[in-house]
Amino acid sequence: MNTVDEILDYAIDQEQQAADFYEDVAQRAETAGMKKILLDFSEEEKRHKRILLEVKTGEHELTPEQEVLDLKISDYLVEVEISDNITYQDALIIAMKRERAAYELYSDMAAKVPESHLKEVLEGLAIEEAKHKLFFEAEYDERVLMDN
Amino acid sequence: MSLKDLLSPFFVWQRAFEKPYTSKRPTIDRPGAPAYRGFHINIADTCVGCGSCHEICQNHAIDMVAVEKYEGKKGDSGLRPRFDYGRCCWCGLCVDICTAASLRMSNEYAWISDDPEVFHFTAGVDEKPWQDNEHGYRRAEGYHLYPPKRIEMEMLPPEKSVMSFDEVARGYDEQQAKKEADRCVECGICVATCPAHMDVPDYIHSIRDGDYEKGLQLMYRTNPFPATCGRICTRNCESVCPVGILGEPVAIRWLKRFIVDQVDKKDYQRILNEQITESEHKVAIIGAGPGGLSAAYYLRQQGHAVTVFEAQGAGGGMLRYGVPSYRLPDDELDKDIDYIVSLGVDIRYNTEVGKDITFEKLLEDYDALFMSTGLSVPSSMRIHGEDHPRVLSGLQVLADVANGRDPGIGKKVAVIGGGNVAMDAARVSRRYGAEVTILYRRRISEMPADEEEIHESQEEGCTIVQQAIPVEVVNAETQEQVSIRWGEAEMVDDPKGGRPRPVLQEDRMHMDTYDSIISAIGQGSNLNYLPKEIQEKLAVEWGKFTPGEYQHTALEKVFVGGDFANRTADAISAIEDGHHAARGINRFLNPDAYKETEQQVD
Numbered sequence A: 001m002n003t004v005d006e007i008l009d010y011a012i013d014q015e016q017q018a019a020d021f022y023e024d025v026a027q028r029a030e031t032a033g034m035k036k037i038l039l040d041f042s043e044e045e046k047r048h049k050r051i052l053l054e055v056k057t058g059e060h061e062l063t064p065e066q067e068v069l070d071l072k073i074s075d076y077l078v079e080v081e082i083s084d085n086i087t088y089q090d091a092l093i094i095a096m097k098r099e100r101a102a103y104e105l106y107s108d109m110a111a112k113v114p115e116s117h118l119k120e121v122l123e124g125l126a127i128e129e130a131k132h133k134l135f136f137e138a139e140y141d142e143r144v145l146m147d148n
Numbered sequence B: 001m002s003l004k005d006l007l008s009p010f011f012v013w014q015r016a017f018e019k020p021y022t023s024k025r026p027t028i029d030r031p032g033a034p035a036y037r038g039f040h041i042n043i044a045d046t047c048v049g050c051g052s053c054h055e056i057c058q059n060h061a062i063d064m065v066a067v068e069k070y071e072g073k074k075g076d077s078g079l080r081p082r083f084d085y086g087r088c089c090w091c092g093l094c095v096d097i098c099t100a101a102s103l104r105m106s107n108e109y110a111w112i113s114d115d116p117e118v119f120h121f122t123a124g125v126d127e128k129p130w131q132d133n134e135h136g137y138r139r140a141e142g143y144h145l146y147p148p149k150r151i152e153m154e155m156l157p158p159e160k161s162v163m164s165f166d167e168v169a170r171g172y173d174e175q176q177a178k179k180e181a182d183r184c185v186e187c188g189i190c191v192a193t194c195p196a197h198m199d200v201p202d203y204i205h206s207i208r209d210g211d212y213e214k215g216l217q218l219m220y221r222t223n224p225f226p227a228t229c230g231r232i233c234t235r236n237c238e239s240v241c242p243v244g245i246l247g248e249p250v251a252i253r254w255l256k257r258f259i260v261d262q263v264d265k266k267d268y269q270r271i272l273n274e275q276i277t278e279s280e281h282k283v284a285i286i287g288a289g290p291g292g293l294s295a296a297y298y299l300r301q302q303g304h305a306v307t308v309f310e311a312q313g314a315g316g317g318m319l320r321y322g323v324p325s326y327r328l329p330d331d332e333l334d335k336d337i338d339y340i341v342s343l344g345v346d347i348r349y350n351t352e353v354g355k356d357i358t359f360e361k362l363l364e365d366y367d368a369l370f371m372s373t374g375l376s377v378p379s380s381m382r383i384h385g386e387d388h389p390r391v392l393s394g395l396q397v398l399a400d401v402a403n404g405r406d407p408g409i410g411k412k413v414a415v416i417g418g419g420n421v422a423m424d425a426a427r428v429s430r431r432y433g434a435e436v437t438i439l440y441r442r443r444i445s446e447m448p449a450d451e452e453e454i455h456e457s458q459e460e461g462c463t464i465v466q467q468a469i470p471v472e473v474v475n476a477e478t479q480e481q482v483s484i485r486w487g488e489a490e491m492v493d494d495p496k497g498g499r500p501r502p503v504l505q506e507d508r509m510h511m512d513t514y515d516s517i518i519s520a521i522g523q524g525s526n527l528n529y530l531p532k533e534i535q536e537k538l539a540v541e542w543g544k545f546t547p548g549e550y551q552h553t554a555l556e557k558v559f560v561g562g563d564f565a566n567r568t569a570d571a572i573s574a575i576e577d578g579h580h581a582a583r584g585i586n587r588f589l590n591p592d593a594y595k596e597t598e599q600q601v602d
Helices: A004-028 A032-057 A088-112 A117-144 B003-015 B052-056 B093-097 B174-181 B189-193 B200-209 B212-220 B226-232 B236-240 B252-262 B265-272 B290-301 B330-342 B359-365 B394-402 B420-431 B451-459 B532-537 B571-589 B591-601
Strands: B040-042 B062-066 B079-084 B103-105 B120-122 B282-286 B305-309 B346-348 B368-371 B391-393 B412-416 B435-439 B463-465 B468-475 B482-492 B501-514 B516-519 B558-560
Touching: A004 A032, A004 A088, A004 A117, A032 A088, A032 A117, A032 B532, A088 A117, B040 B079, B052 B062, B052 B093, B093 B103, B174 B200, B174 B252, B189 B200, B189 B236, B200 B212, B200 B252, B212 B226, B212 B252, B212 B265, B226 B252, B226 B330, B226 B571, B236 B252, B265 B330, B282 B290, B282 B359, B290 B305, B290 B330, B290 B368, B290 B571, B368 B571, B391 B394, B394 B420, B394 B516, B412 B420, B412 B501, B420 B435, B420 B451, B420 B516, B451 B463, B468 B501, B482 B516, B558 B571, B571 B591
Parallel strands: B282 B305, B282 B368, B305 B346, B368 B558, B391 B516, B412 B435, B412 B516, B435 B463
Antiparallel strands: B040 B103, B062 B079, B079 B120, B468 B482, B482 B501
């Protein structure tokens, strides 16, 4: 992956894979409520994908200079194994950890390339993933850590 | 006719050239004295529409009217006072009683119009030139028609309270209760805010009248757990009491408790005098907590045969196994439960649905079903090392204590969390002689626990470390101990207006060792008793049920309520859910009766 388009294609593919992943987990979930939540997660990933498609066509611009709050919630949580009776807490942990991994991937890649448009795009992608992570971490903070 | 009579009309004409005795219109503007009691001013944005001005007005010159700009909401009736100057005698009592200090009087006194219908107006809403008048009558600084401070409740001193599980709040005596009842302005804003819509002003009035039997009757109309709620209610009512704007809110919870304390349990049957006509319907209830038993009470009133299935050996749910007896003694909870049972409610204790009897069997055998099994599963922190044997759950510790078992916490304890379960786990630990540290992610002011509980836990010697985020549980040097690594947090404002969020500061980490760590960060529901295909059909969002009208679910016969079906997860909301579901079940079982009523209304 050396060009901006290749990187964007990769990122778009990753978002689609994430959407497929949540749909797959939703199929396995036992309760209608959890199915709906997981399908909502899948829709969120599809929204991310649409944004990246717009970036590719020049309709949307990534903003690498923006700083995104890192609540660091997911950093210290234990990995979750996907099961049929997945809970909302499990689903959020999975989502947070996936977004964190994506953020780290783009950040590492950006650190390795010299100053260029490509670097800016990678940094922009990292910021996008950090925003997604914040979305799920804020949800975890609000819904799971209610008494804490 | 005399000559004088003939000339007199002409003498009158000479007056036409003299200075007149009356004023010409428009009048010469003569300002009122600075403290003159003239037309009313209301700061309508500050006013909460409590209507105390309307109540106190001796001339019935004030009506409370709906105003488009102000919608009824928590703590605001949405009404504003409308003055009739054909009746007002300018006494200023309305200004003196105003709970929000929004009402005052200008020193304007002239309002001229040919139309007698115009001399009434809604102050602060209808534009008038005197609204910004700086003179006139104001209530003197510090002057109150009612005492701004509530009558203090006698509490066990902390050094004594930690020595036993005796009830900490000792209760009002009659004189104290009457004095406190006198502070109520009977506005009823509390009624709208109470989840169960208890008739607070009227039962407080019954204390003034010394008619406690009437008070008890009024409370049972909306709440069959008055002894319990008189002790541990979350007091939404007090949070909106307008007397609390300039002083302390009326101690509604303690007054409720006072009424119940005056009535002997054996007199309940006679006082409440329930006339039950048996119906042919059978209803099953899962869970004998406040939601389940509230539904049982109101269903029984309708004559339905009610059977409650309870996994534990006694009723009350979280009230018994999650609220320690120093806040709610067992005999007070039993006072409420025993009366419900006395109406013929059959509670099958030690009967777990899904194990001792199947859910499907209940669906088959009963005409309707109400589920209220609450939030009984402690949430897990999901941090590394959490499965250490010295990490205990707050709910388990409280249940052990309720069952008379030693929770085995040791002498140095950390409690994780900031809710009521965390505070109670901490206070229980103090009573077992432990040194207690509470670690909480946010600031004390953001703790979801009742303010009173936080204060009392501190008074009893618990140390609260705020902005402390646990990140890992680690083995200590001995197996009898456990260490926890936690980091300090900085609070960051939520741009969307939510609670400020704690952000871990990884350069400020700490490691402490304890005999046990009690985790109390929240609870979830246990729906394992429901078959998969049933779970599929029930609407569950964010781990909770989202019932429809009258607590009905997507399943024809099934209604839900209580902590796992509402956002507040407190006893009073569960009680209302049970009451509301009972109405729904009654409609469901007697559709024709309701159809007729609805047609009559049409």
